[in-house]
Amino acid sequence: xxxxxxxxxxxxxxxxxxxxxxxxxxxxxxxxxxxxxxxxxxxxxxxxxxxxxxxxxxxxxxxxxxxxxxxxxxxxxxxxxxxxxxxxxxxxxxxxxxxxxxxxxxxxxxxxxxxxxxxxxxxxxxxxxxxxxxxxxxxxxxxxxxxxxxxxxxxxxxxxxxxxxxxxxxxxxxxxxxxxxxxxxxxxxxxxxxxxxxxxxxxxxxxxxxxxxxxxxxxxxxxxxxxxxxxxxxxxxxxxxxxxxxxxxxxxxxxxxxxxxxxxxxxxxxxxxxxxxxxxxxxxxxxxxxxxxxxxxxxxxxxxxxxxxxxxxxxxxxxxxxxxxxxxxxxxxxxxxxxxxxxxxxxxxxxxxxxxxxxxxxxxxxxxxxxxxxxxxxxxxxxxxxxxxxxxxxxxxxxxxxxxxxxxxxxxxxxxxxxxxxxxxxxxxxxxxxxxxxxxxxxxxxxxxxxxxxxxxxxxxxxxxxxxxxxxxxxxxxxxxxxxxxxxxxxxxxxxxxxxxxxxxxxxxxxxxxxxxxxxxxxxxxxxxxxxxxxxxxxxxxxxxxxxxxxxxxxxxxxxxxxxxxxxxxxxxxxxxxxxxxxxxxxxxxxxxxxxxxxxxxxxxxxxxxxxxxxxxxxxxxxxxxxxxxxxxxxxxxxxxxxxxxxxxxxxxxxxxxxxxxxxxxxxxxxxxxxxxxxxxxxxxxxxxxxxxxxxxxxxxxxxxxxxxxxxxxxxxxxxxxxxxxxxxxxxxxxxxxxxxxxxxxxxxxxxxxxxxxxxxxxxxxxxxxxxxxxxxxxxxxxxxxxxxxxxxxxxxxxxxxxxxxxxxxxxxxxxxxxxxxxxxxxxxxx
DNA sequence: AGCACGCCGACT
DNA sequence: GTCGGCGTGCTC
Numbered sequence: 046x047x048x049x050x051x052x053x054x055x056x057x058x059x060x061x062x063x064x065x066x067x068x069x070x071x072x073x074x075x076x077x078x079x080x081x082x083x084x085x086x087x088x089x090x091x092x093x094x095x096x097x098x099x100x101x102x103x104x105x106x107x108x109x110x111x112x113x114x115x116x117x118x119x120x121x122x123x124x125x126x127x128x129x130x131x132x133x134x135x136x137x138x139x140x141x142x143x144x145x146x147x148x149x150x151x152x153x154x155x156x157x158x159x160x161x162x163x164x165x166x167x168x169x170x171x172x173x174x175x176x177x178x179x180x181x182x183x184x185x186x187x188x189x190x191x192x193x194x195x196x197x198x199x200x201x202x203x204x205x206x207x208x209x210x211x212x213x214x215x216x217x218x219x220x221x222x223x224x225x226x227x228x229x230x231x232x233x234x235x236x237x238x239x240x241x242x243x244x245x246x247x248x249x250x251x252x253x254x255x256x257x258x259x260x261x262x263x264x265x266x267x268x269x270x271x272x273x274x275x276x277x278x279x280x281x282x283x284x285x286x287x288x289x290x291x292x293x294x295x296x297x298x299x300x301x302x303x304x305x306x307x308x309x310x311x312x313x314x315x316x317x318x319x320x321x322x323x324x325x326x327x328x329x330x331x332x333x334x335x336x337x338x339x340x341x342x343x344x345x346x347x348x349x350x351x352x353x354x355x356x357x358x359x360x361x362x363x364x365x366x367x368x369x370x371x372x373x374x375x376x377x378x379x380x381x382x383x384x385x386x387x388x389x390x391x392x393x394x395x396x397x398x399x400x401x402x403x404x405x406x407x408x409x410x411x412x413x414x415x416x417x418x419x420x421x422x423x424x425x426x427x428x429x430x431x432x433x434x435x436x437x438x439x440x441x442x443x444x445x446x447x448x449x450x451x452x453x454x455x456x457x458x459x460x461x462x463x464x465x466x467x468x469x470x471x472x473x474x475x476x477x478x479x480x481x482x483x484x485x486x487x488x489x490x491x492x493x494x495x496x497x498x499x500x501x502x503x504x505x506x507x508x509x510x511x512x513x514x515x516x517x518x519x520x521x522x523x524x525x526x527x528x529x530x531x532x533x534x535x536x537x538x539x540x541x542x543x544x545x546x547x548x549x550x551x552x553x554x555x556x557x558x559x560x561x562x563x564x565x566x567x568x569x570x571x572x573x574x575x576x577x578x579x580x581x582x583x584x585x586x587x588x589x590x591x592x593x594x595x596x597x598x599x600x601x602x603x604x605x606x607x608x609x610x611x612x613x614x615x616x617x618x619x620x621x622x623x624x625x626x627x628x629x630x631x632x633x634x635x636x637x638x639x640x641x642x643x644x645x646x647x648x649x650x651x652x653x654x655x656x657x658x659x660x661x662x663x664x665x666x667x668x669x670x671x672x673x674x675x676x677x678x679x680x681x682x683x684x685x686x687x688x689x690x691x692x693x694x695x696x697x698x699x700x701x702x703x704x705x706x707x708x709x710x711x712x713x714x715x716x717x718x719x720x721x722x723x724x725x726x727x728x729x730x731x732x733x734x735x736x737x738x739x740x741x742x743x744x745x746x747x748x749x750x751x752x753x754x755x756x757x758x759x760x761x762x763x764x765x766x767x768x769x770x771x772x773x774x775x776x777x778x779x780x781x782x783x784x785x786x787x788x789x790x791x792x793x794x795x796x797x798x799x800x801x802x803x804x805x806x807x808x809x810x811x812x813x814x815x816x817x818x819x820x821x822x823x824x825x826x827x828x829x830x831x832x833x834x835x836x837x838x839x840x841x842x843x844x845x846x847x848x849x850x851x852x853x854x855x856x857x858x859x860x861x862x863x864x865x866x867x868x869x870x871x872x873x874x875x876x
Numbered sequence: 877a878g879c880a881c882g883c884c885g886a887c888t
Numbered sequence: 889g890t891c892g893g894c895g896t897g898c899t900c
Contacts, residue, residue, distance in 0.1 A: 061900085065877055071900040094879065094899045116900055149877095865895090 055108045058116060059083060061101035062137070063093055064161065066147040070104055074116040083119075086127025086134060088160070090120045100161045102152055104134055128160065128433070130452045132488050139484055145783075145848055145871045146473040154474060155448035157425035168215060168224045169196040179221045187214070188223050237423070238320045242307075243290030244280055245317045251281050257315065266306040271315075273302060293318060324427065334407040336379060337372045346518050347376045353514025354492045359483060361462075361508040362496040364518030365758065366728025367525060367692075370496050371401060373518075374458050375408060377494065378439060382412065386455025386491070387432075388439045391446060391478060393464040394418065395689045400670070402441055409439055416442030416449065444469060444478040447485060454491035457482045461689070462495040462504055463721055465876045475872050498728060499721040502771065503778040505764055521732070528699065528730040528738030530756040532747045546642050547634050552700055552741055553646060560650055560679055564697040564736065568639060568682045569726045571707060573656040574598035574607065575638045576631035579617075583626035594825040600658070601637055611827045639702065640682045647680075655683035688725040692732060699730040701742045708751055711822065713776045714876070716751055720763050723755050775837055777874070781844065783836040783851065786821070786870040787858075792830040798864040799832035805854045806836065810847065814838060 057075035073091050075083050083089075083106055091101050100123070110116070137155065141148040153161075170192040180188060187206050191197055197205070199215070206214055218224045248254050261268040275281060277291040296302045310316045339347065346362065350373070353360045364370045374390065381388045392401070406413055414428040414437030431437040432449045440446055444467055459467070459479045467478040479495065486493045495504050495513070508515040521527060533549045543550035559566050578596035579588040588597040590608035597606035599617065606615050620627050631638070640654040653669055660666040666686075672678045673693060681687060701723060708719045723742070731738020744752065754763040772779050785802060789795035799818030807815040816835040824831060836851070838844060855869050 058900095063899090065899085067877085067899075073900060091900085094877095096880095097878070097899090111900070114900060860896095 056110065057081070057083065058107055058110065059089065059103045059119060060105040060107070061089060061091065062104050062148050062152050063091075063101050064099055064149050064153050065093065066149055068147060070148075071101075072111050072116050073101075073119045075106070076118050079119070079122050082125070083122060084124070084127045086129040086131065087122060087124040088128055089122050092117055092120060102129060102134075102156075128429075128450070129156075130450045132452060132485065133448065133450055135488060136448070136481070136485055140474050140476050140481060142845070142848070144474045144476050144873045145852065146475070150473045151476075154445060154469070154472075157422055157429060159422035159426040160429065167196045167198050168202060168218075171222055171225045174223050176221065177223075180223060184214075184218060184221075184223070188218065191224055237323050239323050240293045240318055240320055241290040242274070242293050242296075242311075242316050242318050243278070244274075244287050245314055248315055249280055249284050249287040251284060254281060264306075266303050267310055270296060270302055270307050270310060273299065274316075290319065333410055334404070336408065337375060339372055339376065340369065340522060342518055342520055343369055343372050343522070346373045346516055349516040350377060350494060350514070351380070353516060357512075357514040358486060359493045359495065359507075359512070360514035360516060361500055361504050362494055362516050362518070363500050363505070363508075363760070364496070364498060365521060365527060366498040366725065367521040367527075367732040368498070368518035369522035370460070370498075370518065371404070372522075374460070374494070374496070375405070377456060378405075378409070378458070381456040382409075382438055384455060386453050387451050388456045388458070389446060389449070389451065389454060389482070390439070390441045390458045390460065391467070391482065392441065392443065392460050393466045393689060394443050395466075395666075395686055400692055405441060411436075412438045414440045414442075416440055416446040418443055418445070447478050447481050451485075451489065454486065454489045456492050456494065457486050458494045458496060460496045463497045463499055463501040463717075465718075468874070468876045470872070473871075475875075477874055477876070480874070499724050499760065502717055502764065502767055506768060506778040523734050525732055525734045526737055527758055528727055528740045530727055530740040530742065532752060532756070533741055533743045534745075534747045535743045536745045545646070547639070547702060547743075548642070548646065549743055552743065555698060555739070555741060556643075556647065556680070556700070559698045560647060562697075563676075563679075565673065565676070565678070565693065565695045566680045566698040566700065567687050567696055567726070567729050568643070568680060568700045568702070569684075569687055570634070570636050570639050570682070570702040571684050571722070572633075572635040572703070573637070573658055573684050574609075574635040575601040575641075576635060577633040578631075579606070579629050580632050581621035581624065581626055582628035582630060584621060584624040586621050586623040587632075592826070592828045594823050598635065599631055601641070602658075610823065634702075636682050636684055643680060643682065650679045651677065652680045652682060653678045655681055655686050657684070657686075660686070685722060685726075687729065688722060691729055693729065694733050695736065696730050696732070697736050697738050699727055699738070699740045701726060701740065704742050704744050704752070705746060705749075708746075708749060713771070713774070716763075716767055716770075719751055720755060720760075724758070724760075727755070778840065780837040780839060781842075781873075782875060783838075783848075784872045784875045785834045785836070785851075785855070786872070787818075787832045787834075788829040788868045788870065789864075789866055790828060790830070792825075794864055794867060795830040795832045798858050798861075798867045798869075799834050801861070801864070802854060802858050802869070803834045805857065806834070806851065809850055809854075810836070810838075 057080055058072050059075055060070040060072050063071055071093070083103060085103050085106060087103050088100050089103055090098060092098050098120070133155070137148055137151045140151045168191060170188065177185070190205055244254070248257055258268070258271065261271060273296060274291065277295055278286050278289070280287040296307055297304065311318060350360050350362060362370060362373065378388050378390065402415060414431050416425065416428050428437060428440065429449060432440060432451060440449055442449070459482055462479050469476055483493055485491070504513065507513045533551050535544060535549055538544050538549040545553060556566060576599045579599055580586065588606050589595070590597050590611065590613050592613055593608055593610045595608060595610055597608055597615070600607050604617050606617060607613070618629065621629055636654050636656045640652055643652055644650070653672065655669050660669070670691070673681055676695065704719070704723060707722065708715065727740040730740055742752065750766070751763065771777065787795045787799040787802065789798065796818060803815050803818055814837050816837065818832040818834050821831050821833050838847065855871070858864060859867060859869060
């Protein structure tokens, strides 16, 4: 039996991933015409349920007909060749198993929405419509419109009929058999097209062209256009060039040339127009930079990393702030690309908008694809396709770039690997990009380089254990000194009456000096808004959110109180809502107040604030950076945004406010986070040898041990202490945590369900491994009460069976009648 | 996730 | 008596 016979006789079936939270794959029948051609990793369109039409992904092709049910047909095959590689499918299932979510949810974050099909419900006239007399006058009008336009979307129909709820109308018309509804499927991605102009083949011939020029003597406007064309496309000298033509816009740019003459030439058959698909990443052929020269320590680091990769698949590069890790990366990237493999360079969201990308782009040119969440969907699809086609061998991207269709990765760099933003929280999958990168690397035989000035405890632990290689860069690039960090005791300052608002006298003096020296300052306060809450002097009322258990932050610019959890906004009350008193005061301070106070102290200073509120627009962030870089700004006030990978030459002073709040945050990671954040912010100062940097930290508790570690840049000391704590209390990296959060409108129900969950689980896995239920720090968000149950398992335990049991238990609790309306969030390895 | 089928209250 | 509430279960 040859291949063809086989295909003709046996029906194929495809198990597909649906973009819907269902726990397994679904089997569809492959239509005859696609038999033998359907590829694993191709997208297909299928009907799911009675009405839904969705894009699904082929995960398996086989010939076993399902016994329990009749499989539906695949409606359409969207890709002839796989859009998703085998590795990716493997990654999808790993993520869905490890992070305990549905595989469809993984597919949903993985594919840019431009690769998903949108199905839109539309209505059309029923050709078999028999009883027009049943329609009201208004309905007749509407049906006529539908008939005239062939089809209308629900929205269009609603607009035409001018009704808010269109469903009643549709239902009525369907009942009278006047219309039918259908689903229209369309591909969202549209390639960017440029309309071009060229000579028709007859006139592309030099002889004919010469003759034409003669003929056009009497139509000067048309001749102008032809001559303009020949300036761009020398068709006389080189007829071959004509094929490529020139964009139509070439002519419209020039006011001297008339559009209508061009149209005439087109009509006469002298020119023809045609469309070409072009890249959205049209190369701004900017200056191509050469490979940077490495300092001696950097060279050594490259060697050490390369050497470590001989034995280990993962290497941690621990380099102090300003050590010049980027240059080390560049050389390793170049090496990997040289050897013909792909490279992925992951960066946290914020850092991606900065200088690094521009730099890498200049060095690696057209081989680089950039994958960023601020990009449009079409752009993301282009990067995806570029990786598939081999156009992009190197991708710089954020968290979700781990889902791109690589097939021969040689190196993955996870820069700032300690960053918590690598972990996605909402929606599921709650995956960690760094940890997933390690899995991808193992699949494809790639190496992973984790880089940070302040490695996560987990990563450093693995390095200490010998699981990862460890390479250190202990000096700053170009012999620049690490900044001198000083503490300012604000408790003492307050006693001595040296505080002016939130500024100590010492800080004000230093700020002033820096301003006089024309050097730049960064002020860090990890809290946006004007003040975190309002309070009434007479009755101790505090501004609180109606839906969440948090205070409302006052935003002065908009005169609003805002909830940072649910986005709720209200106007600033004039009098106390509780007692009517007018003595309402702001309490505490955020970046907005800091900026205002700073301006009062230094009226002449040019101050810029950088936080979520001021960087909403796509370009605002870049603009602020450019201004600061060019010395247009003296002082930059900001939240943790100012701590991420910014590299400015002229910053000599960094001021840190409210370090205490961070340090005293009740969470097992608060010490780690404080060390990382404060070290990173401090690291913005004195990055060039010529300008020593100073850091001032205002604190109530100068004796706190973590501050001493930060001052002395003592990562190892911090690590030694922290790892001991983690071991003593059984926290990661010694355990793995799964956090279950119940959510319900009723506090009682949320708590009872969490209790039930805990009880059931501890019976199975033992009391030691179950903690809670307990209220999280914020007990209520968006009107839902939350309760946490923490599961802690020893690292060496295989969690597969346990996770299965956890899922069953959750299922049991969710379906319990008395817990109706409960939802349970699973977070594996929460950060 | 959506959407159907299915069993109990306020309306012509 | 009916319209409609949303409560449970299925979707290849």
